[in-house]
Amino acid sequence: MGAVPRSAVTPPAAAPAPAGKRVRARRGEGERLREEILDATIELIVAEGSADRVSTRAVARKVGCTPPALYLHFPDKASLIYAACDRQFDKLGAVLHEAMDDIDDPIERLRAASLAYVHFALDHPEEYRVMMLDLSPSSMYEATLEEMAASPGFDAIVETVRDGIERGIFKPVDPMVAALMMWAAIHGLVSLRLVKGGLALPDIEVLLESCLILELDGLRATDGPDTPVHSQP
Amino acid sequence: MGAVPRSAVTPPAAAPAPAGKRVRARRGEGERLREEILDATIELIVAEGSADRVSTRAVARKVGCTPPALYLHFPDKASLIYAACDRQFDKLGAVLHEAMDDIDDPIERLRAASLAYVHFALDHPEEYRVMMLDLSPSSMYEATLEEMAASPGFDAIVETVRDGIERGIFKPVDPMVAALMMWAAIHGLVSLRLVKGGLALPDIEVLLESCLILELDGLRATDGPDTPVHSQP
DNA sequence: TGTACATCAGTGAACGCGCGTTCACTGATGTAC
DNA sequence: TGTACATCAGTGAACGCGCGTTCACTGATGTAC
Numbered sequence: 001m002g003a004v005p006r007s008a009v010t011p012p013a014a015a016p017a018p019a020g021k022r023v024r025a026r027r028g029e030g031e032r033l034r035e036e037i038l039d040a041t042i043e044l045i046v047a048e049g050s051a052d053r054v055s056t057r058a059v060a061r062k063v064g065c066t067p068p069a070l071y072l073h074f075p076d077k078a079s080l081i082y083a084a085c086d087r088q089f090d091k092l093g094a095v096l097h098e099a100m101d102d103i104d105d106p107i108e109r110l111r112a113a114s115l116a117y118v119h120f121a122l123d124h125p126e127e128y129r130v131m132m133l134d135l136s137p138s139s140m141y142e143a144t145l146e147e148m149a150a151s152p153g154f155d156a157i158v159e160t161v162r163d164g165i166e167r168g169i170f171k172p173v174d175p176m177v178a179a180l181m182m183w184a185a186i187h188g189l190v191s192l193r194l195v196k197g198g199l200a201l202p203d204i205e206v207l208l209e210s211c212l213i214l215e216l217d218g219l220r221a222t223d224g225p226d227t228p229v230h231s232q233p
Numbered sequence: 234m235g236a237v238p239r240s241a242v243t244p245p246a247a248a249p250a251p252a253g254k255r256v257r258a259r260r261g262e263g264e265r266l267r268e269e270i271l272d273a274t275i276e277l278i279v280a281e282g283s284a285d286r287v288s289t290r291a292v293a294r295k296v297g298c299t300p301p302a303l304y305l306h307f308p309d310k311a312s313l314i315y316a317a318c319d320r321q322f323d324k325l326g327a328v329l330h331e332a333m334d335d336i337d338d339p340i341e342r343l344r345a346a347s348l349a350y351v352h353f354a355l356d357h358p359e360e361y362r363v364m365m366l367d368l369s370p371s372s373m374y375e376a377t378l379e380e381m382a383a384s385p386g387f388d389a390i391v392e393t394v395r396d397g398i399e400r401g402i403f404k405p406v407d408p409m410v411a412a413l414m415m416w417a418a419i420h421g422l423v424s425l426r427l428v429k430g431g432l433a434l435p436d437i438e439v440l441l442e443s444c445l446i447l448e449l450d451g452l453r454a455t456d457g458p459d460t461p462v463h464s465q466p
Numbered sequence: 467t468g469t470a471c472a473t474c475a476g477t478g479a480a481c482g483c484g485c486g487t488t489c490a491c492t493g494a495t496g497t498a499c
Numbered sequence: 500t501g502t503a504c505a506t507c508a509g510t511g512a513a514c515g516c517g518c519g520t521t522c523a524c525t526g527a528t529g530t531a532c
Contacts, residue, residue: 026474026528027529055517066478071519076519077520133366133424142431148432180434188424189421195365198376200381211414257508257509258508259494261496263509288486290485300487470531470532471530473528475526475528478524479522482518485516486514490512492510493510498503499503
């Protein structure tokens with residue numbers, strides 16, 4: 001697949017806006033700076049497209065404080081980036097829960113969650129990249145399948161599959177594996193779109209619909225006991 | 234999905250091996266250094282896990298030449314990284330073609346290609362990351378669907394789907410869209426495995442098998458004219 | 467109510483480092499005469 | 500066959516820069532007496 005890049009390394013980010021001095025927090029309000037730093041970090045990650053390209057000095061500039069002030073709230077740069085990304089996971093989880101709220105039919109719930117997922121990713125491409133495609137921040141998190149199934153957002157997907165099975169709408173597959181397959185397929189679509197931006201792919205919603213038809217059809221109980229989705233022993 | 238990283242930024246790569254002086258190429262053999270530089274660049278990208286973290290000086294150290302020598306063969310760092318990554322796409326294409334060689338049944342051809350793809354990715358995780366997950370090198374490549382369908386590796390997938398349709402084994406879907414769906418699903422699986430390394434996912438081959446059953450089943454003509462895969466107007 | 471003082475929320479200057487790149491140069495080697 | 504010389508394949512030193520982080524400090528502010 002000879003995808004040939006045009007420019008291999010992004011330039012080192014032109015001289016950034018000096019950013020006005022911020023007013024010093026009053027006594028007892030020191031945590032305010034922490035929040036401002038996290039906001040600025042996310043914004044810079046978004047602007048640079050990668051956590052690796054965000055410097056602590058740039059964060060301080062954006063906030064309007066001096067570089068050492070960051071060290072009042074975070075022990076080092078790694079912890080700062082970590083904390084900023086962690087926020088985004090919570091945000092995605094909330095978006096998924098909200099999208100599935102008030103929908104009863106499991107199939108429509110999954111469809112709504114998928115759409116919400118795709119839109120979150122495309123509306124926040126750089127955050128999604130940092131959360132899901134960058135090696136640095138999140139790859140080393142260790143979790144069992146059970147812990148993962150309990151994480152906000154994913155929990156609702158797994159629960160919906162389980163619900164569909166109990167109601168006889170879905171085949172009696174492993175809900176965790178089925179949810180994983182859906183996640184992987186949609187994540188695959190979204191990442192191709194995000195990473196291979198120059199590729200003239202068909203409309204993402206058209207692709208998602210094809211994807212959902214495949215996935216949901218494979219889950220549906222109505223077409224017989226064949227075509228199993230393997231469950232994990 | 235509260236995947237929480239343990240360390241958000243990889244350390245700046247400990248003092249690298251000094252690497253012995255290389256022997257100067259003889260007259261007329263200047264291109265040898267170019268190849269050595271590309272080899273070293275790939276190796277460093279693999280070692281660092283990201284093109285962004287590879288410096289021209291580190292490449293020169295690894296090759297055993299001085300930094301300015303790189304500029305005899307590449308105008309700047311971006312072009313160097315570009316050239317190194319481009320090589321890997323050719324490699325993946327060759328792997329896919331080889332895997333599909335001598336297999337007649339379209340279903341088995343697709344299965345073999347998928348397996349080869351997954352193994353290439355897992356055997357060369359850092360190269361795959363740079364090729365498929367990094368924003369920097371390849372995201373800006375502009376290609377139409379037609380150009381993409383002609384790229385080595387992907388061409389064989391599309392051709393196999395088309396062949397299956399002609400033989401009446403697959404439904405009369407758009408071969409390009411069907412190939413894209415397969416690519417996206419498998420790419421999604423592989424990237425979750427690569428990026429969320431700490432997640433105790435089920436065995437990748439088990440997941441791939443579930444994925445293939447879903448995808449191939451959706452393609453198969455035998456179960457009627459329903460469950461269409463949308464084609465692009 | 468007035469004032470001394472501890473603490474909070476930062477600042478300002480500096481550290482040593484590796485980076486991408488340029489510039490002037492040099493030594494070996496093949497070629498022409 | 501011998502030698503002058505153009506060229507090839509690099510080298511060595513230096514440039515200015517931004518980085519992450521440390522250190523000693525300072526000024527405003529709330530509190531205790």
